[in-house]
Amino acid sequence: MDEIYDLIIIGAGTAGLVTAQYACRSNLNALVIEEKMEGGQATLIPLLENYPGFPEPIDGFTFAEKMKLQAVQFGSKFLSGKVTGLGKKKHLFSVSVEKSDDSIQTLEAKTVVLATGAAHRQLGIPGEFEFYGKGVSYCANCDGPLFRNKHIVIIGGGDAACDEAGFLAHLTDRVTIIHRKHTFRAQRALAERTLKNPHIHVRFNSVVTAINGSKNENGHEKLTSITVENVHTGAAEEVACDAVFISIGMDPRTELAALARKDEAGYLITDENMQTSIPGLFAAGDLRAKPFRQLVTAAADGAIAARSAAEYIDIHIRGT
Known part of the structure; x- marks a missing residue:
């Protein structure tokens, strides 16, 4: 646990990948952890035709690849594994990751963005x-x-x-x-x-x-x-x-934030800055309580979450 990240992003769907891009542009040392494939549910879209900037439809897998490439080019790091635990002690979060060889790696970060999404029933x-x-x-x-x-x-x-x-x-x-x-x-x-x-x-x-x-x-x-x-x-x-x-409902993947405030359906409640009820823990994407869930709104969440994480570090960690 030698390296302390400015930001750990859990989940690499649209919200997570955009968070990574904006975090690194803000000069944060950011790590993205994804259990499966980068891109999330976007990778399952055969033809994406309603995302701004793509007048010709693009398949979801290619769309996700381009987003990850942008994040990497800005300096984001990626780790493959399943996050099994998330805790906080004083000003630092600890993130436990189960890797493919069944070993457990524990990482530390000043802020965390949950972007684990929600699963369609x-x-x-x-x-x-x-x-x-x-x-x-x-x-x-x-x-x-x-x-x-x-x-x-x-x-x-x-x-x-x-x-x-x-x-x-x-x-x-x-x-x-x-x-x-x-x-x-x-x-x-x-x-x-x-x-x-x-x-x-x-x-x-x-x-x-x-x-x-x-x-x-x-x-x-x-x-x-x-x-x-x-x-x-x-x-x-x-x-x-x-x-x-x-249309039989969705299950938000919020089990890592057991102590954070949620609405009646189990979605994480945040303010307009994507801040949850736990200081330093932000949420972006489909696991948030919000009226409209689209790739474009997930991207907006990610950009705001990254900016908010940078401001939180400046104010509460660096004391500036």
């Missing part, structure tokens, strides 16, 4: 993984415009599902919501607005048991239908559609 049904990016999506704002004037299915019954249905209903007049209960879980006003929308058809007491597809003339797989089952009768039918948006 999955249905776990046949076809969900196979047709991800080929008609299956977890983000209506991201991918909805790709299916303009098509038949779109949304699975879910909470606020997010109803909000997304309303958004998609501006793009097509054929939106179907499938929900396993007999009524929405969404707020009453939102539920009523959804039910009154002439472009939205709702199927209650129903579950999707399979997502089906076929290969087109070019040999590419494409989603073509879903299998829907009535929860009471067990009757099943195949419903033709062009896209399926799964």
Whole structure:
């Protein structure tokens, strides 16, 4: 534990990579720790078409590679491993990292930015993984415009599902919501607005048991239908559609910040500077409590978190 970093960034999705870039531009000694692959969920996007500065769509893997390259060029360091512990003693954080050889490395830093994101809840049904990016999506704002004037299915019954249905209903007049209960879980006003929308058809007491597809003339797989089952009768039918948006919630990855303040859904609460309730611990990206989760908002979070970390060090560590 000889080297003390100015900043350790846990997570190398968009928020983490932008944090690293801005931190090093502020002359901070920054380290990024990532358990899996740099880029996070962005790497799973087949064609990214709504990020500023890319008029031609770019695949998510290439996008993530470019972000990491920028961070490295500015001087950021990277470490592969799983963070198993995060603690604080006086003015220093300790970060325990389990490496690929099962050894544990303990690092110290003056500040930490959590950018571990949130995981989309999955249905776990046949076809969900196979047709991800080929008609299956977890983000209506991201991918909805790709299916303009098509038949779109949304699975879910909470606020997010109803909000997304309303958004998609501006793009097509054929939106179907499938929900396993007999009524929405969404707020009453939102539920009523959804039910009154002439472009939205709702199927209650129903579950999707399979997502089906076929290969087109070019040999590419494409989603073509879903299998829907009535929860009471067990009757099943195949419903033709062009896209399926799964909106059954997300699980923020906040276990490393057990003592930090969270909202009712478990997301970390920060101020406008990305500061959590623990001094020197910042959060950026999808694990934050915020109304809109996109790559561009994750990038903004990262830039602000890096600046805030630099200011925190100046004020509370260096005493300047």
